[in-house]
Amino acid sequence: QLDFWLAPRGLGHPVDVRVPFPSLQPLKAHLEANGISYSIMIEDVQVLVDHERTDMLRRQRQLLLSTSTFDYATYHSLEEIYAFMDLLVAENPNLVSKLEIGRSTENRPLYVLKFSRGGTNRPAVWIDTGIHSREWVTQASGVWFAKKIVLDHENDEGLASVLDKMDIFLEIVTNPDGFVFTHTQNRMWRKTRSRHSGSLCVGVDPNRNWDAGFGGSGASANPCSETYHGPYANSEPEVKAIVDFVKNHGNIKAFVSIHSYSQLLLYPYGYTSTPVPDQKELHQISEEAVAALSSLYGTSYKYGSIITTIYQASGGTIDWTYNQGIKYSFTFELRDTGRYGFLLPAKQIVPTAEETWLALKVIMQHALDHLY
Amino acid sequence: DINGVGQKYHLELVLEDVLDKDSTVNCTAEVLYHLGNNIPPDVQFTIEGELKNAEEADNIFYNRIKSLEKELVAENIPDSHGNVSPEMEPVHLLAWVASGYVIWQNSTENTKFQLAQIKRVKQVKRSDEYLEFDYTILLHEMVSQEIIPWQMTVLWHPRHSVQVTQDSRQPKHASE
Numbered sequence: 001q002l003d004f005w006l007a008p009r010g011l012g013h014p015v016d017v018r019v020p021f022p023s024l025q026p027l028k029a030h031l032e033a034n035g036i037s038y039s040i041m042i043e044d045v046q047v048l049v050d051h052e053r054t055d056m057l058r059r060q061r062q063l064l065l066s067t068s069t070f071d072y073a074t075y076h077s078l079e080e081i082y083a084f085m086d087l088l089v090a091e092n093p094n095l096v097s098k099l100e101i102g103r104s105t106e107n108r109p110l111y112v113l114k115f116s117r118g119g120t121n122r123p124a125v126w127i128d129t130g131i132h133s134r135e136w137v138t139q140a141s142g143v144w145f146a147k148k149i150v151l152d153h154e155n156d157e158g159l160a161s162v163l164d165k166m167d168i169f170l171e172i173v174t175n176p177d178g179f180v181f182t183h184t185q186n187r188m189w190r191k192t193r194s195r196h197s198g199s200l201c202v203g204v205d206p207n208r209n210w211d212a213g214f215g216g217s218g219a220s221a222n223p224c225s226e227t228y229h230g231p232y233a234n235s236e237p238e239v240k241a242i243v244d245f246v247k248n249h250g251n252i253k254a255f256v257s258i259h260s261y262s263q264l265l266l267y268p269y270g271y272t273s274t275p276v277p278d279q280k281e282l283h284q285i286s287e288e289a290v291a292a293l294s295s296l297y298g299t300s301y302k303y304g305s306i307i308t309t310i311y312q313a314s315g316g317t318i319d320w321t322y323n324q325g326i327k328y329s330f331t332f333e334l335r336d337t338g339r340y341g342f343l344l345p346a347k348q349i350v351p352t353a354e355e356t357w358l359a360l361k362v363i364m365q366h367a368l369d370h371l372y
Numbered sequence: 373d374i375n376g377v378g379q380k381y382h383l384e385l386v387l388e389d390v391l392d393k394d395s396t397v398n399c400t401a402e403v404l405y406h407l408g409n410n411i412p413p414d415v416q417f418t419i420e421g422e423l424k425n426a427e428e429a430d431n432i433f434y435n436r437i438k439s440l441e442k443e444l445v446a447e448n449i450p451d452s453h454g455n456v457s458p459e460m461e462p463v464h465l466l467a468w469v470a471s472g473y474v475i476w477q478n479s480t481e482n483t484k485f486q487l488a489q490i491k492r493v494k495q496v497k498r499s500d501e502y503l504e505f506d507y508t509i510l511l512h513e514m515v516s517q518e519i520i521p522w523q524m525t526v527l528w529h530p531r532h533s534v535q536v537t538q539d540s541r542q543p544k545h546a547s548e
Contacts, residue, residue, distance in 0.1 A: 183452075345454030346454060
């Protein structure tokens with residue numbers, strides 16, 4: 001069972017052998033008993049083989065040729081997602097276009113996909129994923145949503161009726177600097193990568209940086225904290241870009257910001273316990289959306305206002321969008337409830353995206369039926 | 373609300389076997405959070421019925437580790453993509469149980485901890501029958517959203533309960 005990589009050639013010449021695990025002890029004993037010295041060149045060949053396999057797969061993935069061969073059931077790098085976007089636009093030029101709404105702290109482009117059947121400045125739905133970079137199932141779901149819209153925009157009655165009158169904007173990697181950091185340095189990175197006030201600590205929580213109750217309870221003034229609100233509202237270019245976009249567009253009717261994990265559907269407010277005027281309607285929509293979501297795989301969600309359902313959080317995205325007059329403002333916290341948390345196994349990406357899409361359709365349909 | 377003592381909660385819950393969703397057990401518990409939050413909460417509980425017997429799986433894992441040539445060392449469980457290799461699954465589950473103890477000892481009414489990841493685990497050789505693992509785990513605290521590194525030394529044997537003999541919060545690097 002010994003696998004000679006350098007076969008015996010004569011006295012004084014070394015011999016290299018790959019030894020299967022069960023033969024290790026007997027072989028060592030045999031060599032020692034016969035006064036043959038040895039040294040270990042590779043502790044575990046399998047480790048090297050595994051690394052090589054991973055490297056090869058990575059190289060293969062770089063040759064992305066079409067969104068039909070894209071692997072939706074695995075996590076991708078920023079380059080791969082940006083390549084996907086370009087392909088999707090190229091394959092569907094009459095439906096999809098890519099907009100650059102700004103640049104991140106580290107000067108990465110902030111891209112939004114626009115799905116439109118035409119018209120000028122139609123009422124619109126906004127969806128963003130990946131604002132917190134470690135929440136990987138969200139960016140992965142965003143990619144899936146993009147493809148789903150393209151696949152279903154003619155044959156799915158609900159989606160077709162939405163796109164007949166409304167546009168959909170989808171920002172898949174809302175925090176690209178953080179996302180790259182989760183790939184290269186720290187898988188648990190949440191914030192942006194900005195440096196402020198000469199602190200040793202980096203980053204601002206982009207979901208505490210909006211101008212709604214900014215700096216109040218439910219955010220931290222400590223730059224080293226995961227919920228650091230930043231020096232002032234909209235200090236983060238990633239946030240400012242969306243603020244500018246929303247204000248300039250002026251006709252967004254539904255705004256959904258997607259996070260993980262906890263399995264929750266939330267509506268404003270997070271910064272105050274005062275209920276929003278549209279509380280009843282938003283609660284009703286949430287109930288319906290959650291029922292649709294659960295119908296697919298039985299995944300259970302709770303729903304309610306941010307402050308009553310999760311915790312007090314100030315400077316949050318949908319508090320600001322709601323106060324801008326975007327009535328249908330929602331936040332999702334996707335799978336799971338803590339077993340894997342941020343490290344959700346890739347095989348759950350597609351089921352998560354599928355069930356979430358059903359909830360999103362409820363929200364979009366409601367907005368369409370109740371345009372204001 | 374108990375004046376001068378703290379807040380007591382009466383809970384009725386269902387325990388679900390993570391490895392077998394259909395296996396559930398009813399449980400009632402009383403949790404007392406003390407005023408001042410500097411002692412761990414008191415927990416009393418009763419379980420209706422029996423927890424599943426895992427003796428066979430425990431023994432297989434125990435024997436496998438006992439027969440290792442070199443002490444087990446591993447990192448990042450699950451990995452970035454959420455993968456846990458089958459060989460590491462029991463190591464993961466053991467960490468989960470042990471982290472439950474650490475979480476309990478450090479919980480207040482304003483915390484919600486989850487085990488986020490095992491950063492590193494190293495088996496420590498012992499002369500007795502116990503298995504000992506030195507874990508560095510990452511705890512995710514939901515309210516603050518902080519990721520907190522924590523070291524814990526875990527002792528286990530199939531016929532004895534899991535013990536955390538030592539644990540300490542670790543400093544976080546400013547550059548991370």
